[in-house]
Amino acid sequence: MRVLVVEDHRELAATIAVGLRREGMAVDLAFDGQEALHLTGREEYDVVVLDRDLPKLHGDHVCRTLIQRGSQPRVLMLTASGAIEDRVEGLTLGADDYLAKPFGFAELVARIRALARRSRPALPPVLRVGDIQFDTARRLATRAGRRLELSAKELAVLEVLLAADGAPVSSTELLRRVWDQYTSPHSNVVKVTMLRLRRKLGDPPAIETLAQIGYRICT
Numbered sequence: 001m002r003v004l005v006v007e008d009h010r011e012l013a014a015t016i017a018v019g020l021r022r023e024g025m026a027v028d029l030a031f032d033g034q035e036a037l038h039l040t041g042r043e044e045y046d047v048v049v050l051d052r053d054l055p056k057l058h059g060d061h062v063c064r065t066l067i068q069r070g071s072q073p074r075v076l077m078l079t080a081s082g083a084i085e086d087r088v089e090g091l092t093l094g095a096d097d098y099l100a101k102p103f104g105f106a107e108l109v110a111r112i113r114a115l116a117r118r119s120r121p122a123l124p125p126v127l128r129v130g131d132i133q134f135d136t137a138r139r140l141a142t143r144a145g146r147r148l149e150l151s152a153k154e155l156a157v158l159e160v161l162l163a164a165d166g167a168p169v170s171s172t173e174l175l176r177r178v179w180d181q182y183t184s185p186h187s188n189v190v191k192v193t194m195l196r197l198r199r200k201l202g203d204p205p206a207i208e209t210l211a212q213i214g215y216r217i218c219t
Contacts, residue, residue: 001116001156002026002044002177006036006062007051007078016049019105020112021180024139024152024159028181033057037065044176045073046116049108050095052079060093067094074115078103113137127162130219132206134162143201153178154197157190161207161217170214 003025007013010031017027028043030036033054040048048066052059063075077095096118097111113136127134131144134155141148141158150158156178160169171190175183183189194215198207208218 001046001113002028002180003047003049003112003116004028004030004036004039004043004045004073005049006030006033006054006059007049008032008053008055009051016105016108020109022152023109024156024178025112026156026176026178026180031055033059033062036062039181040066040073041069043181047076047112048073049076049078049112052077063093063095074118076108076111076115127159129162129165129217130206132158132162132201132217132219134159143206148200150197150200153189153193154200157193157197161215164216166216166218168210168214168216173214 001024003020005013005016005020005027007016007029008031013029013031017029020027028039030039034056036048036050036054037057050059050062054062059077063077066073066075074096075094076097076099078099078101080101096115099108099111125135125137127136132141133143134141136159139155141150141155157174160174160177172185174190175185179189194207198205201207204219206217206219208216210216
């Protein structure tokens with residue numbers, strides 16, 4: 001899942017990003033409205049976490065522009081005000097959800113995941129291919145009933161592969177869905193993560209490499 005966090009308070013933005021990355025999300029950061037529109041015009045995001053009170057361009061303007069563009073990402077608007085009038089106004093602008101500061105991090109994660117499910121065709125809560133199973137809510141993967149001890153990135157890669165249901169997924173798509181804007185397209189992180197994931201999945205081999213195409217689950 002690819003998330004853009006737009007927050008001018010840099011310390012808060014960094015804290016949110018660290019937490020979301022631990023949840024296996026790919027997170028980019030923008031610190032003002034102009035940067036947010038630039039990134040959303042260049043990258044594809046599942047969810048945009050958008051602070052309302054931003055410098056350069058107000059969050060309301062960013063939200064309206066995303067709607068006018070016909071952009072795909074769902075918008076979760078953040079604000080320091082929890083007044084009903086502010087929530088109604090934010091949702092009227094086109095935001096998909098609204099969260100007042102201060103907020104509980106667990107609630108933020110739950111709302112982002114709920115919005116991400118709405119940003120693309122709905123997936124079942126438990127993904128299965130062969131004897132591999134992934135509970136997307138509990139972030140728990142098993143093979144033949146054996147729990148797999150996977151890192152956040154390994155879980156995220158496995159989720160993308162399982163969601164493809166046997167269709168190939170390119171390295172470029174994995175980079176876009178699992179890693180953030182600071183990852184070089186020439187990086188070998190996909191190859192290294194795939195190597196570790198294969199080893200942890202064990203035998204028989206569960207991931208097939210398709211030359212010049214990508215990877216797919218093949219159990």
